[in-house]
Amino acid sequence: MSLNLKSLISVLNADWAGTDKDVFIDHISIDSRSLQNGSQTLFFALAGVNNDAHSFIPDLIKNGVQNFVVQYIPENYADKANFLVVENTLQALQEFAAYYRNLFHFPIIGLTGSNGKTIVKEWLNFLLSPDFNIIRSPKSYNSQVGVPLSVIAINEKHNLGIFEAGISTVNEMGKLEKIIRPTIGVLTNIGSAHDEGFKNLVQKIDEKLLLFKECPVIIYQKNEIVDSCLSQFAAEYMMHPRKLFSWSFTDQSAAVFISKKETKNEDTVIQYRYKNENFTLEIPFSDSASVENAISCLLVLLYFNYDQNAIQSRIKMLYPVRMRLEVKNGINNCSIIDDSYSSDFQSLKIALDFLESQKKKGASKTVILSDIFQSGFTNEELYSKVAQLISDNKINRVIGIGPTISSFKNQFENSTMFPNTADFIAAIEHLNFNNETILVKGARSFQFEEIVSLLEEKTHETVLEINLDAISQNYNYFKAKLATNVKMMAMVKAFGYGNGGLEIAKLLEHHKVDYLGVAFADEGILLKNGGIKLPIMVLNPESTSFPSIIQYQLEPEIYSIKGLNAFLKIAREKNLKDFPIHIKIDTGMHRLGFEENTLEDLIQTLKGNSTVRVQSVLSHLATSDDPKHYDFVNKQIALFEKLSSRLISELNINPIRHILNTSGISNFPNAQYNMVRLGIGLYGVSNDPAEQKYLENVGTLKSIISQVRTIPAGDSVGYGRRFMAEKETKIATIPIGYADGIARLWGNEVGFVVIKNQKAKIVGSVCMDMLMVNVTEIDCKEGDSVVIFGESPTVIEMAEALKTIPYEIMTSISQRVKRVFFR
Ligand SMILES: *Cc1c(COP(=O)(O)O)cnc(C)c1O
Numbered sequence: 001m002s003l004n005l006k007s008l009i010s011v012l013n014a015d016w017a018g019t020d021k022d023v024f025i026d027h028i029s030i031d032s033r034s035l036q037n038g039s040q041t042l043f044f045a046l047a048g049v050n051n052d053a054h055s056f057i058p059d060l061i062k063n064g065v066q067n068f069v070v071q072y073i074p075e076n077y078a079d080k081a082n083f084l085v086v087e088n089t090l091q092a093l094q095e096f097a098a099y100y101r102n103l104f105h106f107p108i109i110g111l112t113g114s115n116g117k118t119i120v121k122e123w124l125n126f127l128l129s130p131d132f133n134i135i136r137s138p139k140s141y142n143s144q145v146g147v148p149l150s151v152i153a154i155n156e157k158h159n160l161g162i163f164e165a166g167i168s169t170v171n172e173m174g175k176l177e178k179i180i181r182p183t184i185g186v187l188t189n190i191g192s193a194h195d196e197g198f199k200n201l202v203q204k205i206d207e208k209l210l211l212f213k214e215c216p217v218i219i220y221q222k223n224e225i226v227d228s229c230l231s232q233f234a235a236e237y238m239m240h241p242r243k244l245f246s247w248s249f250t251d252q253s254a255a256v257f258i259s260k261k262e263t264k265n266e267d268t269v270i271q272y273r274y275k276n277e278n279f280t281l282e283i284p285f286s287d288s289a290s291v292e293n294a295i296s297c298l299l300v301l302l303y304f305n306y307d308q309n310a311i312q313s314r315i316k317m318l319y320p321v322r323m324r325l326e327v328k329n330g331i332n333n334c335s336i337i338d339d340s341y342s343s344d345f346q347s348l349k350i351a352l353d354f355l356e357s358q359k360k361k362g363a364s365k366t367v368i369l370s371d372i373f374q375s376g377f378t379n380e381e382l383y384s385k386v387a388q389l390i391s392d393n394k395i396n397r398v399i400g401i402g403p404t405i406s407s408f409k410n411q412f413e414n415s416t417m418f419p420n421t422a423d424f425i426a427a428i429e430h431l432n433f434n435n436e437t438i439l440v441k442g443a444r445s446f447q448f449e450e451i452v453s454l455l456e457e458k459t460h461e462t463v464l465e466i467n468l469d470a471i472s473q474n475y476n477y478f479k480a481k482l483a484t485n486v487k488m489m490a491m492v493k494a495f496g497y498g499n500g501g502l503e504i505a506k507l508l509e510h511h512k513v514d515y516l517g518v519a520f521a522d523e524g525i526l527l528k529n530g531g532i533k534l535p536i537m538v539l540n541p542e543s544t545s546f547p548s549i550i551q552y553q554l555e556p557e558i559y560s561i562k563g564l565n566a567f568l569k570i571a572r573e574k575n576l577k578d579f580p581i582h583i584k585i586d587t588g589m590h591r592l593g594f595e596e597n598t599l600e601d602l603i604q605t606l607k608g609n610s611t612v613r614v615q616s617v618l619s620h621l622a623t624s625d626d627p628k629h630y631d632f633v634n635k636q637i638a639l640f641e642k643l644s645s646r647l648i649s650e651l652n653i654n655p656i657r658h659i660l661n662t663s664g665i666s667n668f669p670n671a672q673y674n675m676v677r678l679g680i681g682l683y684g685v686s687n688d689p690a691e692q693k694y695l696e697n698v699g700t701l702k703s704i705i706s707q708v709r710t711i712p713a714g715d716s717v718g719y720g721r722r723f724m725a726e727k728e729t730k731i732a733t734i735p736i737g738y739a740d741g742i743a744r745l746w747g748n749e750v751g752f753v754v755i756k757n758q759k760a761k762i763v764g765s766v767c768m769d770m771l772m773v774n775v776t777e778i779d780c781k782e783g784d785s786v787v788i789f790g791e792s793p794t795v796i797e798m799a800e801a802l803k804t805i806p807y808e809i810m811t812s813i814s815q816r817v818k819r820v821f822f823r
Contacts, residue, residue, distance in 0.1 A: 001026050001100075001155065005042070005067055009084060011099045012092045017073060018082030025067060028152045030093070030145065032056035033510065034353045035393045037065050044069045044093045046145070048476065051511055053089075057081075069093070090144065097148030098178040104154055108161040109300065110182025110215065112173070112208045114191030116293045117142060117164040122321045123297050124162050126444075127314045128304070132160035133376035138347045139325075142166035147176050153346045157376025165211050169197035173210040184303065185212035187220035188296055189289065205229045213237055219299045221292065222246040222254040245303060247272075247295055256299060261291070270295070279308055282316055294318060319444065325354050327503075327821045329457040332434040335360060336455050339441040340448035343372050345385065351441055352393045357510070358503075358821075359437045361531030364396035366433070368424075368451060370442030371402030379404055387411035399424065399431070401446060421446050428454060457818075462703040462736045464813055465790075466499050468507050468823040470696035471682060475511055477694050478665055478678050486672045487656065489515035489537065491679035493523060498810040499683055499699050500819045502530040509534050517677055521545035524554040537582050537616075540592070546570045550579070555615060559584040559592040561601050571611045580615035583655075585643050587619040587636040599643060603650050616656035616675065617644045625663035625687035633664075637671045663687050685796060685806045692796070700790030701813060705732045705755070705782050708775065717772050718764025722748055730776045732760065734786050737769040741812035742788065745802050747771060754787040755780050 006021045008014070026040040032053060037043065043065050045053040057074050067082045069092050086092040101108075109124060111117045118140045125136050135158040137150035142164040150163055165176040190205055198204040206229055212218050214237075220226055234242060248254035249261065259278070260271040268283045268291050283294045294315060301311050321341075330336040337358060339351045348369070359365055367390060372382060383405065390398055390412060398415040400406055401424050406417035416431070418424040421442075433455060440455070442448035479488060490513045491497075496504040505516055505527050516536045518524045524536040525548060541549055541556040543566040549556050550570065558564045558581050571579055583602070586593030594602050606614065619640045623629035640659050648655065657673035662681035664671065666688060680686075684698040710730045717723040717731055734753060738744050747766035752759040753773055760773035773786075789795050795806040802809070 001028075001152070003100075005082060005084075008042075008096065012069065012084055012086055012095055014069065014084035014086045014092070016083075017078055017085060018067075019079065020066075020082060023067065023082065028093075028096070028149070029065075030149070031353060032060055033357055035356055036349060036353065036389070037063065038392070039064050039066050041065050042067045042069065044089050044096075045071070046089050046093070047071055051476065051479075055512065069096075093148045094144070094175050094179055097151045098181075100154070101151050101179055101181055104158070104161075106159045106161065107183045108163065108180060109184045109186060110177075110180045110211050111162070111164040111186045111188060112166070112211045113186075113188030114204075116188040116289060116296070117166065119290075119321045120186065120188050120293050120296050121162050121164050123293065123318055124300055126318065127297055127301060128160060128162075129373070130314075133158050134160045134162060135346065136162040137164050138350050140164070140166070144172065144175065147179050151179050155376075159376070167207060170203065170207050173207050177211050177213055180211065182211065182215045183217075184300070185215040185218040186296055186300065187212075187218065187226070189221070189292055190226065201225060202229060206233070209233050212242075215242070217243040217245055217303065219245045219296065219303065220247075221295075222248040222251045245299055247299055256295075256302065258295065272298075274302060281312060284316060284318055325351060325822065327358055328452070329818060330433070330436075330438060330455045331457055333363075334433050334436045334438055334455065335363070336452060337437070337439045338449075338452045339439065340452050341444055343370050343441060343443040343446075345372060345382070348372070348386070348441060349389065351439055352389065352395075354823075355437060355439045356393065357506075360435075360502075361529070363435050363437045365394065366397045366399065366436045366438045367395050368399045368401065368438060368440045368442070368448070369405065370400075370421075370446040370448065371404040373443055379408070383408040383411055396436075401442065401448075421448065421450065425450065425454065462701070462740060462788075463818045463820045464499070465700045465702060466503070466819055466821045467696065467698055467700070468503070468821055470684060470698045471499075471504060471507060472511065473696045474682050474684055474698070475508065475513070475678070478662070478676075478681050481665055481669065482676065483669075483672055485674075487514035487658075487675035489513070489517050489658065489675055489677045490682055491517040491661075491677055492527070493517060493519035493539065493679075494811045495523075495815070497680065497683045497807065498813045500821065502527060502532070503819075503821045504682075505530070505532045505534070514675065517679075521549050521552075521554060524549075525552050528552045528554070535580070543567070550574060550576065555580045555582060557582045557584050557592075557618070559586075559594065561594075561598060561605065564602070564605055568605075568609070568611055576611055578610065578613040581612045582616045582618060583614055583647065585617065585619045585640060587639040587643070587659075588632065589620045589622045589636075591620070593619065594643075596639070596643060599646065603647065606651055614647070614651065614653050614655045616658060617647055618658045618677075619644075621659060621661060621664050621668075624661060624667055627667075630667070633668060637668065666691055680807060683810060685810075697791050697794070699795075699810065699813075701736075701788040701817070702790075703734050703736045703786045703788060705775075705780060705784045705786060706735050706770070707733045708780065708782055716764070719767065720765060722765050723763035723772075728776075729763075729774060730778075731763065731772050732775045732780060732786075733770055733772050734788075735770055736788060736817075737767045737771055739768045740814045740817050741809075742766050742771065743802050743804075743809075743812070746798065750801055751798065752793065754792055755784060759792075760786075 003025045005023045009016050025042040029037050029041050030044050030046050061081050069084045069089055071089055073083050111121055125134050135154050141150045163180045167173050246254045247256040249258045257273045258270050262269045263286045266286050270281050283291055326338045328336045398412045400417040403419050409417045440448050440452050490508045492501050492505050495501045516534050519539050521538050521541055524538050537555045539557050546567050584593040586595050621633055623632050644657050656675045658675035660676040662679050665676050684695045686692045711725050713725050713727045715725050744766045747762045749761045752761045755778050758778050760775050762771050763774045764772050795809045798809050799806045
């Protein structure tokens with residue numbers, strides 16, 4: 001990309017303010033953290049309800065970024081950079097993408113539907129890549145922001161685009177249509193589910209079809225509802241002669257009629273009729289979703305006039321698609337970012353940004369990279385771009401694998417090259433991986449999954465997967481409930497309620513949360529050692545930890561005169577001045593805090609004291625989640641108002657005041673004071689079912705089946721023979737038990753796990769490291785994935801059955817269960 005900034009003023013209908021119009025833009029960014037931002041970057045400052053990128057502009061300018069699209073210019077910066085001022089930066093990004101899209105004139109495949117978009121996109125990329133230089137949306141970038149970013153990555157070497165569009169409600173597709181402007185439309189599985197955001201199925205289909213408004217051909221599975229929507233649609237948009245290219249299992253009038261479908265082991269063989277000829281096709285999957293997705297791909301190949309041999313040989317090689325970058329714990333204190341299934345240039349850029357955001361403090365950054373295919377550039381051009389990108393991203397060492405990248409070794413600093421994966425694996429011992437964050441990125445044919453498995457720390461197969469995007473989403477949901485200028489403290493005590501302390505703290509730091517809260521000094525030290533710069537309040541500091549609290553600049557909650565005096569003594573010895581402390585008042589919880597009758601003492605001790613500074617005054621609600629006790633909450637709030645006001649006036653201070661936890665934020669919006677303390681809500685749990693709908697599930701506890709057996713009627717399962725088979729029963733054993741945090745009460749057919757989307761009851765007692773489930777009705781085998789909790793069962797359901805609260809379930813998951821973070 002090389003665009004004159006001046007020309008964009010009219011494209012975006014922007015007001016100009018700045019220093020130099022005569023600059024060229026070669027990169028678009030919305031991510032302030034990206035190391036790829038430079039002087040030729042045009043940064044769109046998106047202003048979410050909560051996360052306003054305008055606040056990053058001063059830092060970006062300091063780091064050399066010169067060009068911005070903004071809704072307003074930050075104070076005192078008008079003459080420090082170039083600003084295109086628009087009404088709405090997201091809309092401007094979309095307009096820019098639409099403008100940019102129209103500079104190119106090659107075929108673009110646009111995908112939409114309810115299921116399968118990303119898989120069909122990845123498969124089409126694989127199937128067509130021998131013949132085209134393809135630009136496609138990375139991962140599942142299919143939203144109002146993702147689509148423009150995908151399209152902006154087109155360059156002059158591409159000759160085919162594949163973009164997916166995802167929508168959640170009406171009036172969204174119109175915008176995406178302008179940006180993608182597909183010339184070939186593919187409607188993937190539309191689903192029959194009543195989606196939230198749409199009145200009914202017809203409205204959902206109608207909205208999706210808008211992607212194909214200007215599109216000369218639409219590929220879809222024939223069915224009555226879609227057909228009727230399409231004829232309606234054709235009537236509305238008659239100006240474009242449109243071809244419908246459909247397939248069906250049942251309707252012989254479809255262009256491709258599938259007359260037979262047979263599943264053999266892992267494969268499916270279909271027979272289809274096309275242009276009056278019959279063909280057989282082998283699809284390397286047995287589940288119906290994959291078969292349908294493969295048929296969508298078949299139609300695209302037929303549309304492109306591929307011959308049957310090519311179609312068969314390519315479709316036979318389809319593979320399961322991995323849709324996200326995964327972070328895994330590695331050997332020798334390394335962490336691994338597993339992107340072992342793709343190697344195009346565009347996805348390398350995204351993976352490098354992700355690497356930067358995941359890098360551990362003190363760890364160096366390593367990239368293991370295979371040859372890169374299908375860029376359209378000459379190898380010289382391509383690898384010099386790659387080398388530049390690697391150097392911009394300050395990668396400490398590069399390991400190249402493949403004959404081509406090896407031949408460009410001299411372009412890369414600190415690089416080691418291997419002609420193939422086997423040679424690398426033979427040498428792996430000598431490469432001394434240690435304290436590194438390692439991006440493993442390679443084309444499928446290089447089988448980098450073997451590298452990942454060697455570098456990965458070996459633990460048992462149970463993992464707690466943490467969805468970082470869900471945390472962001474939940475954070476934003478609660479942030480949006482706060483009045484302006486109300487700060488947010490995120491509670492990350494107990495390893496972020498069991499979900500992972502440091503990783504989540506890093507994410508929150510990115511979201512510019514104001515404070516973190518932990519229970520004990522150790523937890524805070526772990527975060528500071530991990531590089532967290534945010535202020536951290538320690539709820540329950542023991543006096544033995546005061547020296548390290550001071551050393552690590554943590555901020556203690558002080559809840560008694562005794563504690564205050566002990567802290568003051570150490571603080572004076574160290575000659576501290578204005579050290580921030582937080583005063584906890586007991587307003588009725590009766591756990592920790594100054595009671596009303598100790599306030600005078602507190603005031604006398606603090607008066608005129610310059611060793612410490614009262615950074616905040618807080619209290620904690622006992623019943624903010626329970627309407628039965630709202631009167632009590634109001635009493636607590638009133639007492640807090642009274643006592644904190646007294647402290648403020650007598651000490652003549654201006655501290656942050658805060659009393660609300662998650663359910664307090666939801667139920668007592670008038671008591672936000674200057675800050676709130678968000679805990680469980682961040683991790684996706686609300687006490688209110690109506691609110692629960694808006695939160696996203698964060699943690700999914702997963703394991704696998706270790707063994708499957710069938711027992712005859714009359715046999716028993718497990719310790720104490722607590723399950724007796726009444727009939728022949730198929731039993732699967734899962735390697736997770738009470739030592740991992742699964743309550744024994746959840747056993748004996750109270751609880752269940754989910755295998756292949758079906759419930760399997762836990763039979764017999766939960767053992768220390770294992771449990772057994774009834775899978776008589778489920779088609780499953782050793783190695784299949786098992787969900788212990790997540791979307792189903794939810795921790796809320798579990799907590800109800802176990803007569804406890806979600807907090808206990810989440811924090812009980814033992815530290816031996818590996819945490820895997822993804823977005
Ligand atoms: C844990 C905790 C919170 C957070 O409570 P949630 O109900 O999880 O939001 C807030 N304040 C204090 C003092 C806490 O201990």
